[in-house]
Amino acid sequence: MNKKEKIILSALLLFAQHGYSETSVDKIAQHAQVSKGLTYAHFKNKDDLLRVVIEHSIQKMTAEMMEIEEMNLQALFDNLFKSLKKNKEVIRLCFLLVIHPETPDLVNQMLEGQKQELLKLLTSLLEPKYKADSSREAVILLATIDGITLDYVVNPNSKNLKATEKYLIEKYT
Amino acid sequence: MNKKEKIILSALLLFAQHGYSETSVDKIAQHAQVSKGLTYAHFKNKDDLLRVVIEHSIQKMTAEMMEIEEMNLQALFDNLFKSLKKNKEVIRLCFLLVIHPETPDLVNQMLEGQKQELLKLLTSLLEPKYKADSSREAVILLATIDGITLDYVVNPNSKNLKATEKYLIEKYT
Amino acid sequence: MNKKEKIILSALLLFAQHGYSETSVDKIAQHAQVSKGLTYAHFKNKDDLLRVVIEHSIQKMTAEMMEIEEMNLQALFDNLFKSLKKNKEVIRLCFLLVIHPETPDLVNQMLEGQKQELLKLLTSLLEPKYKADSSREAVILLATIDGITLDYVVNPNSKNLKATEKYLIEKYT
Amino acid sequence: MNKKEKIILSALLLFAQHGYSETSVDKIAQHAQVSKGLTYAHFKNKDDLLRVVIEHSIQKMTAEMMEIEEMNLQALFDNLFKSLKKNKEVIRLCFLLVIHPETPDLVNQMLEGQKQELLKLLTSLLEPKYKADSSREAVILLATIDGITLDYVVNPNSKNLKATEKYLIEKYT
DNA sequence: TATGAATGAGGTTTCATTCAT
């Protein structure tokens, strides 16, 4: 693994574990076993590093989530919850960034784009059952998923999550 | 208004506007038109100030939310969304704190307690319609509310909010 | 002497001795026996400190220079050269700043103002001898004084200076 | 143009435009479109690069200045002022270096040598008019030229310069 | 000759906190 990737992964880990402001570039460099200087050779500044970290994470998570053979609600839920369990730290970081009032616009735009895509997908999957209401229903469902995610991220409990997941699937299919 | 209250309100405002780490004690003192020294006379440290700020906010918001003559879903929703519009900055701060990995436990406990209370209330209100499922349904509904709140807090749009609110009420009553 | 003055004097000394860029705020604080933090409590930043240092120096030097009982060329020359010998380090710093392409405009304006005042004074003193040419002659004389000052500041040699001074006075009176 | 020359010219330009300390080796390399490594292959260090830059500039300027068919005050003045207009950035850099307290001695010696040569030339040209005083008068004239140069370099104004030049020539011839 | 990744020291600045008054 080359050093630039090492820096990105260390940054991701530490941002997710301690928050952006609470993670110094120094600590990232130490964790990645490189010099502070190299970090600034690869990334213009701390904000830029964050941007790359998020880009990298979203790309990976989107790829994972969309890796479905036959797309349907059941399969999407499966993938969504699997991803949630696997990436809960990163997802927490994303929430943090979305909510934080001083997050750079660029990062916000990336995350918003991601959300709109999921909304479109949900709408199309709900069409058979909800017809004209499918769009509004998708908004509600997305909010529900966000809320569940938020809850799990803050207070991880796989049992609760599994129960909720099961109930949700029954409800929507 | 005495100076201690002034400090609390300034802290609340600035924490909500810029985030906890990004707000210096200096700026809080300036905004409250008191000296830094006085801030440390009233609060042990910055963390302690945050704790008091959150205590104060939750108390106020809970009081507002529970101020209902005849308790029912419709009325609760009304109050919830009214409070959301009015306190969106403070609510954002609460979300931020709940999600942030290094928030002092005490603050988290306060916010978790608040949530459990609301969950109990929802369960009882859903009982007539959902019977045995009322508890699970309450979890889902709370998540949905959280998700909607999150969305509004990040991207305030009263029109969307009103539409969603209307649709949600229809769905649950 | 209070600490703010101490910082100004240390900054003046070190800026003059080593140049602006080559003098770190750390070294200034150490020399003034205060903490770095205090320096930033009194001055917004390093540029601001420079501004105050120059303001302070110009004020002092102007006061000295203008302290003449009966104003005439001989007396002015006397004072000018006396000040040059006494303040050669500070004067060097001023030259450095005037010439440096990135000196803040504010500092430049202060130094330019100082120069214009001297030019006016010289013009009036040369009037009796040079009549209509007094203004142009003053420009030349000011340039000559600048050149002599420059030479002395770079390569201090009191003997040469005294000889030049004498010759100059003969020439102009 | 080979790469070494490119580096020298870029360094000259950037040193003159922003000052020595404010110009990083990185920026020089970028401007010259070569790698940092190559810069250190050709020059021992940043100081060394400066030395070569100054050597190069002085050589070129001296050559220009001495390119006179029939040497006399009028012709010398002409050349001097022509060079001033053409090379004002480089000349400013030279002044900066001469005055700066931490300029390497070697650079200072080069510039001092240059000055002594001009002084000798002036003395000989003033001999016919000033006889025994020609040496002292040359010192004054050189100082005047320095002062005028300084003024023009800091605050370029061709009109003023032309007027002063004319007055000076009348005065001395 | 030529590159650019890599280092480490040091620079400017911020800030939570203390303390004499």
Add this chain to the structure above:
DNA sequence: TATGAATGAAACCTCATTCAT
């Protein structure tokens, strides 16, 4: 209760220089 001067640690970032390729 109230002030604000003062501290010291730590943050972000730059840069001269080296070195493997």
